[in-house]
Amino acid sequence: IDADVVIVGAGPAGLVLGNLLRAAGIDCLILERQSREHVENRARAGFLAANSVRVLTENGLAAGLIEKGARHDTCAFRNDQAEFELDYSELGNGEVHTVYPQQFLVTDLIAEFLARGGEIRFGTEVSSVSGMDATVIADDLLLRAKYIAGCDGRRGVSLRSVPARVFRRDHDISWLAILAEAPPSMSAIGYAIHERGFAGHMARTPTVTRYYLEVPRGEDLQDWGDDRIWDELHVRMRSDRYGELKRGAIIERRIVDMASRVMDTIQRGNLFLAGDAASLISPAAAKGANLALMEAEILAHALIAAHLDGDTTALDRYSADCLPRIWRAQEFSLWMINLLHGPAGYDDEAVFQRALRDARLESLRVSRAHQDFFAENYVGI
Numbered sequence: 050i051d052a053d054v055v056i057v058g059a060g061p062a063g064l065v066l067g068n069l070l071r072a073a074g075i076d077c078l079i080l081e082r083q084s085r086e087h088v089e090n091r092a093r094a095g096f097l098a099a100n101s102v103r104v105l106t107e108n109g110l111a112a113g114l115i116e117k118g119a120r121h122d123t124c125a126f127r128n129d130q131a132e133f134e135l136d137y138s139e140l141g142n143g144e145v146h147t148v149y150p151q152q153f154l155v156t157d158l159i160a161e162f163l164a165r166g167g168e169i170r171f172g173t174e175v176s177s178v179s180g181m182d183a184t185v186i187a188d189d190l191l192l193r194a195k196y197i198a199g200c201d202g203r204r205g206v207s208l209r210s211v212p213a214r215v216f217r218r219d220h221d222i223s224w225l226a227i228l229a230e231a232p233p234s235m236s237a238i239g240y241a242i243h244e245r246g247f248a249g250h251m252a253r254t255p256t257v258t259r260y261y262l263e264v265p266r267g268e269d270l271q272d273w274g275d276d277r278i279w280d281e282l283h284v285r286m287r288s289d290r291y292g293e294l295k296r297g298a299i300i301e302r303r304i305v306d307m308a309s310r311v312m313d314t315i316q317r318g319n320l321f322l323a324g325d326a327a328s329l330i331s332p333a334a335a336k337g338a339n340l341a342l343m344e345a346e347i348l349a350h351a352l353i354a355a356h357l358d359g360d361t362t363a364l365d366r367y368s369a370d371c372l373p374r375i376w377r378a379q380e381f382s383l384w385m386i387n388l389l390h391g392p393a394g395y396d397d398e399a400v401f402q403r404a405l406r407d408a409r410l411e412s413l414r415v416s417r418a419h420q421d422f423f424a425e426n427y428v429g430i
């Protein structure tokens with residue numbers, strides 16, 4: 050065989066898994082279609098929940114995060130009535146977020162995986178995987194393994210090799226995701242509910258801030274120049290009332306369609322899915338990377354038990370272990386979607402839905418029980 054475990058994809062899921070397997074001395078090979086430079090510079094998520102920080106810390110993967118990560122424990126909500134802040138370190142389970150841009154985390158994880166003796170083949174495209182005979186075809190080469198981990202993301206090939214019942218939901222909402230070379234304008238996270246659509250502010254680093262603007266489905270990026278973006282953020286974030294936004298060059302803009310995908314099994318023979326390959330979640334509650342790390346840890350322990358002790362109990366129930374957590378994250382993410390968005394227009398249904406949304410937000414503002422629920426689910430997994 051070519052490796053005990055072949056991991057397809059060097060994103061957070063594949064790299065955390067690879068590091069945990071290498072720590073147990075398991076021979077593993079990561080195949081990644083992109084170059085090292087590409088994956089180390091891909092700005093994506095950044096909010097790590099307490100469980101993710103624990104996984105990284107317990108496994109010696111948190112040096113960069115401890116040095117450069119920032120603690121975030123507060124989020125603010127604004128609508129036409131009021132602004133209120135929730136300090137979630139004082140609510141629910143008292144957990145906080147650590148903000149550490151994903152490209153930094155990925156860079157750390159690659160360096161550590163190589164230091165632990167792992168092998169990564171960058172620029173290697175996997176065209177098919179088979180869980181039944183544990184083979185991978187990469188760049189026309191057939192590779193054999195004992196186990197395969199499909200960590201190749203939402204558009205990877207691995208998930209297609211797992212026959213499953215697939216549940217998809219298009220939430221029919223799109224966000225324009227923006228990275229601005231500008232310092233944050235609020236202490237951490239700001240959610241603005243506005244009749245023109247949702248706007249969000251997420252502090253990243255002292256010099257880079259992420260913003261979101263809800264846009265109609267199918268919007269053309271060409272129509273969103275820097276000035277239009279800042280003007281729209283100004284209106285929706287109600288900057289006249291709550292303070293100006295610190296502007297800067299827009300260094301990235303892309304459209305994110307809110308969609309979910311859950312499968313009724315995430316394994317087939319010796320193939321196991323983790324991360325976005327296993328399930329897709331809308332970014333409304335920043336759960337994607339945290340689910341990926343949770344699954345990577347569960348899968349690592351199961352593979353270690355199977356490979357080193359011949360005990361396959363945990364591997365056999367990998368899907369059963371992960372799916373309830375995936376569904377809970379989906380449920381909360383949908384709750385967040387409904388908190389932040391409402392249909393446009395003035396027909397009865399639209400007005401009704403927006404009134405429900407406002408009532409939900411008001412309940413969150415005044416009810417301690419509701420705030421505890423929010424905090425537990427927002428940072429928990």
Ligand code: APR
Binds near residue numbers: 063080200326
């Ligand atoms: N062959 C080889 N590599 C592939 C292939 C393929 N056919 N298809 C995809 N890949 C690689 C991609 O280039 C990417 O680097 O798999 C990797 C998948 O990484 P991610 O998309 O980051 O997915 P994952 O590790 O599951 O991370 C999940 O992290 O990016 C955040 O919030 C985001 O929810 C997401 C989470």
